[in-house]
Amino acid sequence: MNRRWSCWMGLWVGVALSCGVAAQGAKPLRIGLIGPFTGPSADFGLPMLNGAKLAVDEINAAGGYLGRPLELVIKDDTANADVGLQQSQEVLKEGVVGTIGFCNTGVAMKSLETFQTAKAPLIVPCATGTPITAKYPAPESYIFRTSARDGIQAPFVVDDIVSRGWTKVAIFADKTPYGEGGMNDVVRALAAKNLQPVFVARFDLGVKDLQTELKAAQAAGANVVFSYTVGPENAVIAKGRQALKWAVPQVGAWPLSFPFFIDGAKEAAEGALMAQTFIAEPSNERRISFLTAYARKFNTKKITVPMAAAQAYDTVYLLTYAILSIRDGNLSGPSVKAALETMPRVYYGVTATHEHPFSKDDKDAITSNMLVMGMVKNGLVTFAYPEDRTRNLFVQRKR
Incomplete structure (x- = not known):
């Protein structure tokens, strides 16, 4: 393991932590983890799970939380909103200090009230629907997020396509809350440029x-x-565009980097463009360390959805940084919420350099400057622009 990661706690917390295994017999500090680990969304649910597991292993090897090992309480929502609600209720009975969860916007939306009512912090590492962090007034909200909400992904992609001269936009959106919210975000982004879609399909x-x-x-x-x-x-x-021999580009948010699209569409996916927070290329030391550790732990050369893994990995570290800043031992929901909002130290993450990622008035950690345009090339996602590859040598900070 990279020494920078294995010794991170003792370097900044300023307490007597040894860089070794968490104390034997110490009571674990429990963290909830909810996602679609089976079912139709498992292609990005499992990388989310694996990214969280990797972070927990590293933190425990460094001493855990003041000698207590971290323990994930894992719940499978199967990408079903009713199951997700049940699992949310169950995980809060397990004595967790916080919960990391949800890949699907509709599943997340049905469970938000459970966490808000219980005053139990929830950090969303994958689901991107804009309403997730807008449901409650920010100062009172217990809902945080480390994925790029569609409210910044859609304008980011619209800016790119307009710069390329593609201004006659057809929107194809499914009828789920994710599709509905994303469509509305695209329409708003177009309107900001005095444009409107020439066609909308639901x-x-x-x-x-x-x-x-x-x-x-x-x-x-x-x-x-x-x-x-x-x-x-x-x-x-x-594949429909290909069958029509209609050679127009397909663009979108991060699901265009998923296996369902790339493997399902095959050559028809080539050239598709999408917003990304993380591209699985060894562009700097942090990403090399993460990709190497992930490949070793899970015996794989390819992460099905790299963004899901990297964002979940960073989320575990952010939550741990927050609770390590609590000096009086009070790990209640309100205390952890306040700690997330006032994190005193910078976390040098894989997807971003997180300096004050959250505040009382802002529960979204990702800003548009952290995004890059990805492009499908030879069945993989790479940088759409050489300058993004160069810029990606330096992990961005929130603006």
Whole structure:
């Protein structure tokens, strides 16, 4: 293990921590982890789980929380909102100091009230629907997030496509809360540039054919397709364009980096563009360390959804940094919330350099300057622009 990671606690906390295994027999400090570890969203739920596990192992090797090992209380929501609600209620019975959870916006939205009512901090590392951190007034909210909300992803992508001259936008969005919110974010981002979509298609999850809608978008003069869905429907759109021999680009938020799209669409996915917080290339020491440790621990050369793994990894560290700043031993929900809002030390993470990631008035850790444009090339996601690869040598800070 990289010594910088294994000794991180003793370097900044200023307490007597040895860089070794957490004390034998010490009572574990429990952290909830909820996500889709089976079912249709497991392709990004499992990397989220693995990223969290990797961080916990590293922190425990460094001494845990004042000698107490961290322990994940893992709950599978199967990407089902009702199951997610039940698992949220269950995890709060397990004595957790905080919960990391949710990949699906609809699943998250149904469970937010459970955490807010219980005054139990929830940090969302994957789900990106803008309403997640907007449901409650920020000063009172116990809902934090370390993924890039669609409210910044959509404008970021719109800025890029407009700069390329692609201003006749067709939006294809599913009918889930994720698709609904993403579509609204794209429409707002276009309106800010005095543009409006030339065509909008809505569809149910599981749709196998969107030829009628694609032909209508083509007839409307669209020169780019902006898709908002998390599953194989993205591939349905790409393969439909290919079948029509309609050579317009497909752009979107981070689900265009998922296996459902890249493996499902195959050559039709080539050239697709999407917003990313993390691209699995060894662009600096932190990312090299993370990618090497992940590959070793999980015996794999490829992370199915690298962003999910990296964001969950950083989230575990951020929560641990927060609770280590609590000097009076009070690990109640309100105390942990306050600690997250006032973190005194910088966390040098994989996706970003987190200096004051949260505040009383801001529960989103990611800002648009932390994003880069990814592009599908030869079945992998790489940097769309050489300058982003260069800029990515330096991990960005919040603005």
